[in-house]
Amino acid sequence: MDPDFRGDIDHHDGTSDATPGGYVEKRRPGELAFALFLTAASLFLLYSAYGISGFEALSAPGAIPMATTLVMAISAFIVVLRTAGLPKVTTETLAKDILPGTVIVFIGFLILFGLLLQPLGFVLTAGLFLIVAIKVLAKRGWGYTLAVALGSLVLIWIVFRVVFTVLLPSGVLPEAEFIQFFRNLIAAGAS
């Protein structure tokens, strides 16, 4: 059996360096555009690397950046040439297989998450995110969504604040006071 081709699911997956996804002999939708983008970006970075110290010396701070961006530009360009020569995958479209609506929506959610994290605080933002995300993905009733979302939120909050003692933005909720309240309770109980 050809280890490179085991049906659609894990072949598209790309989680492994041994089988990095994509097709070897075919061009997926958007693949050429991506390769072109990489080439352009590499050339821009090469120009920027040249600006660091130019051809001043082999040991200059710009030497390795220039060498690596040059390799990037060349390899990206070779990829463009190779990809351009490959036949297209006829069964796939950009909107269905590469960048479906859900993925775009979730990227949007994540950007919103980043924007709201500091003003609203971790607990509220994460709660909102989980509720919306699970509602969208699971397509179940509000009861299920709320129970699962809030349940996991409480669990995560306890694990991070108590076990890992990670500092998260508190935002509008009086989180510190809340924790202190419980500390006082425990302290009062202990004495």
Place this chain on the structure above:
Amino acid sequence: METFLAILTVFTQPELLLLVGVGTFAGIYIGAIPGLSVTMAVSILISFTFSWDVYPAISLMVGIYMGGVYGGSRTAILLNIPGAPSAIATAMDGYPMAQRGEAGQAIGVTTVMSFFGGLIGILVLALAAPFVSEFALSFQPRDYMLLAVLGILLVGSLSSGSMIKGIFAGSLGIAIGAVGRDPLTFTERFTFDFQIMEGGISFIAVMIGMFGVSEALMQLQNVNMKAVRQKIDKIVPSFGTVKKFLPLSLQTSTIGVVIGALPGTGGDIAALMAYDHAKRVTKNPKTPFGEGAMEGLVAPETANNAAVGGAFIPMMTLGIPGDAVTAIMIGALFIHGLNPGPMLMIDQPNMFWFIVGALFTANIFMLIFGLTGIKIFTKIVEMPRAIIIPLILLLSIVGAYAVNNSITDVYWMLGFGVFGYFMRHYGYPLGPVILGVILSRLLDDNWRRAIISEREDLGRFFEGVFTSPLSLVLFVAVILIFVSQTPLWTAMKKRLFRKTPS
């Protein structure tokens, strides 16, 4: 004697023992749940454990690593979905066995063989690493540089994808690692005059983005995949079965250790190569390969666990990661102020022996957890992706934020997540990117040290390369890998093969 005590550190501190156990247990689950990978878990964990001491943090990661590499076989056998990259080869014969109703036996053999492979990997690590590190003291800066280049090239050349994409990914990683102020001359590199870029891009943000967010986004496409239940009975394999596969498992373990020890290449590549090897050496399998041959289970499972021990060899002795997970662990050691490499082995040998002990313990835990409680595992795997994906995304954001308490890191992480998502779709390997980021500093420093010591003279530099046996071997290896990917090589091979039959 002191060495022995260091190995036993894990057992003398119940807290560490517990963490290794919890790690292994969690690792098996993470490995078993498709969409969660060890690389993802370890990269997210770095940011959460950085306020801990080194030993507990490492204990947890070692456990997750060992358990996760093994755990992927579960879903590969039961559902034909490799739960972890290293289990891709396992599915080819494991699933047909499960369809025949031999899931229990398949899991049993897998578990024992993973333990066996893991053990060999650890033994080789314990025996070889001290010698390698002594040898490593004689390494010149140029040797380090060549090794780093070799590591990045190897991933691309040994994987089934295109090598040129691997080279691109590796150089991208080096470029990302170079962003910020140059540590030697304080010159700004790739900062585009943004003050925010001066400190560089947090490598943890890159890792979590590439392995957490991009993977979760990828999984969004198969949210509704349904699991198929298999019946599981008789788990513990008979001694006869184990004995029968002992010769093969020794060979495939060796493959595993060697591939693991090569810089850059890890368990997933080792497993596929071992599978190929088993196919070649097994002349008359009881059942053909691909239809449930036991050999097809033994080979990848011994190899991928053996690769764990192997991957630690270059990491501990040279500071060059053996695979993506050890690359992340090097990052974790950096955060704790340790600098992996030959000096760490000499200054703090206990650190090394502690890791050996922790790996050994994790291996035992893996055997215990693997042979018990299989029924519960199947239930957990059925946890719906509609819940897992939002949780991964949430953890990724928290993880990226927590390291520096900076929202910029979150955006970097998101950016690299989306970028990595496209890279996965179009067949660019992600391992070399992380390798490049981690090795960027080492490559840069050693290149400059090497060329300055040769008074900026390329001729003298190459004279040095050609007069030192080690540098020469490394240099030839780098060139060979390059040539093997060009049309020149195929033409040469054709000519050679045409000659032999005539």
